[in-house]
Amino acid sequence: MGIYLGQIGTIELTRKSGEGVKESVVNPSDVNVSRDRFSFDFEEGSLLTGDLLEISTTDGTNLDFVAASGWPDNTVYPSGNWYAFIDELGGIRLYSTFADSLEGSTAGLVPLAAIARDIPVRVVVRDRDTRILGDVTEYELNTNREVVDVSVLGDEYRQQYSSLITGSGRLTAHWDYVTNTGEESVNYLMQLVLRTEVGSIFHGKFYIKAADTTAQAGSFGATQINDSLWWEFDALVTNAAVSFAPDSVITAAIDFVATGPIKLRAQTQEKRFLLQEDTGKLELEQDSTSYLMLEEPE
Amino acid sequence: MAKVYTGKDGRLLLDGTEQIKVSSWTLTGSLEMLETTTLGESQRSYTPGVQEFNGSASLLYYNDGNGRNDAATALKKVLRVAGVTESDTVALTLRLVEGNTNHDVQLNVYITSVSFGASVGEVSRADISFQGTGALTAVTI
Numbered sequence: 323m324g325i326y327l328g329q330i331g332t333i334e335l336t337r338k339s340g341e342g343v344k345e346s347v348v349n350p351s352d353v354n355v356s357r358d359r360f361s362f363d364f365e366e367g368s369l370l371t372g373d374l375l376e377i378s379t380t381d382g383t384n385l386d387f388v389a390a391s392g393w394p395d396n397t398v399y400p401s402g403n404w405y406a407f408i409d410e411l412g413g414i415r416l417y418s419t420f421a422d423s424l425e426g427s428t429a430g431l432v433p434l435a436a437i438a439r440d441i442p443v444r445v446v447v448r449d450r451d452t453r454i455l456g457d458v459t460e461y462e463l464n465t466n467r468e469v470v471d472v473s474v475l476g477d478e479y480r481q482q483y484s485s486l487i488t489g490s491g492r493l494t495a496h497w498d499y500v501t502n503t504g505e506e507s508v509n510y511l512m513q514l515v516l517r518t519e520v521g522s523i524f525h526g527k528f529y530i531k532a533a534d535t536t537a538q539a540g541s542f543g544a545t546q547i548n549d550s551l552w553w554e555f556d557a558l559v560t561n562a563a564v565s566f567a568p569d570s571v572i573t574a575a576i577d578f579v580a581t582g583p584i585k586l587r588a589q590t591q592e593k594r595f596l597l598q599e600d601t602g603k604l605e606l607e608q609d610s611t612s613y614l615m616l617e618e619p620e
Numbered sequence: 621m622a623k624v625y626t627g628k629d630g631r632l633l634l635d636g637t638e639q640i641k642v643s644s645w646t647l648t649g650s651l652e653m654l655e656t657t658t659l660g661e662s663q664r665s666y667t668p669g670v671q672e673f674n675g676s677a678s679l680l681y682y683n684d685g686n687g688r689n690d691a692a693t694a695l696k697k698v699l700r701v702a703g704v705t706e707s708d709t710v711a712l713t714l715r716l717v718e719g720n721t722n723h724d725v726q727l728n729v730y731i732t733s734v735s736f737g738a739s740v741g742e743v744s745r746a747d748i749s750f751q752g753t754g755a756l757t758a759v760t761i
Binding site for chain 2: 468470472473474475476477478483485486
């Protein structure tokens with residue numbers, strides 16, 4: 323048996339919107355072409371910097387307020403995906419990459435175009451990119467199966483029937499507000515709990531053992547290094563607390579509950595990738611560090 | 621020998637058949653009192669009137685291996701296409717068992733109300749209420 327320490331665990335987080343979509347109207351006066359900035363009516367905090375937004379028109383017309391040069395093939399469509407930078411006034415700037423959207427600068431800024439009509443839009447936070455949650459010091463996850471008492475008259479022992487499964491947990495991290503390309507900061511989860519219109523859901527992978535980690539002691543085979551085991555589920559942030567003390571690092575404690583199925587998954591075989599003819603890996607869109615994988619190893 | 625009765629000792633029989641998966645039953649008996657106080661008396665006086673018996677029971681909505689579902693049978697006493705007639709009484713026995721001795725209350729009843737449903741995280745149950753008709757047919761409590 324191997325002896326493992328908590329340092330081999332980690333948390334991966336994927337942004338998504340749960341309860342619904344945001345529908346609104348972009349008016350001509352909402353688009354500031356000189357600053358490539360636009361807005362529409364949404365609750366403050368509903369959209370967060372770094373969110374990958376899928377913006378679609380609801381009347382089937384094109385998203386004319388995004389200039390043609392802002393589209394991959396220079397053609398305007400009724401629907402598109404961009405990363406958002408939300409400024410302090412609720413203005414939205416669109417970017418092609420997550421990293422550029424965090425800066426909110428002119429680098430990588432998607433150009434906008436003036437419009438002469440109202441454009442009804444639907445906005446969804448897409449769940450595509452997975453990032454490590456940074457500075458996590460500890461987490462715990464509890465899975466619980468409810469039971470229903472089905473004891474009846476005449477029984478001498480209680481009989482139980484398995485019912486619903488629930489999950490909940492708590493994570494603690496050093497507080498930081500800067501989100502880097504490869505990592506989310508815990509500040510994002512603190513923002514999430516306050517998000518009203520599209521919910522406070524995120525998709526999490528809570529690793530018991532991440533890849534490239536080893537046991538601290540005991541038996542451990544060389545082939546186990548790349549093994550990884552993790553819980554995977556959608557979760558709702560229910561509580562976010564930040565503690566301040568003069569002699570302590572600022573920490574944030576996030577409580578969450580799982581919604582939907584909770585899976586305990588394992589990757590114990592070597593990863594395989596779909597290769598090009600020149601043996602190069604196929605990069606995933608807008609993330610040069612991720613590649614298209616094959617589902618089943620040989 | 622001292623004996624405390626619990627749900628473990630309870631049974632419910634309809635028309636002589638012990639019901640499966642009964643989780644509870646209750647029986648209430650009441651006696652209507654008729655006042656016979658007259659002028660000039662200083663204390664109220666009463667004479668017995670008519671008795672009434674009613675109660676309720678709860679059964680799990682459960683199919684045994686042979687397809688028997690006692691809850692469904694009870695539900696059909698009310699949930700039926702044809703109307704209920706005078707002949708639709710059932711012989712109800714409410715029993716507490718002590719070894720080989722049965723402590724019974726037997727009466728003829730109409731099933732007067734039923735309710736059942738499905739809830740997330742709960743077992744489906746059939747809750748029935750009954751109204752006794754006529755005198756008790758046996759009491760061995």
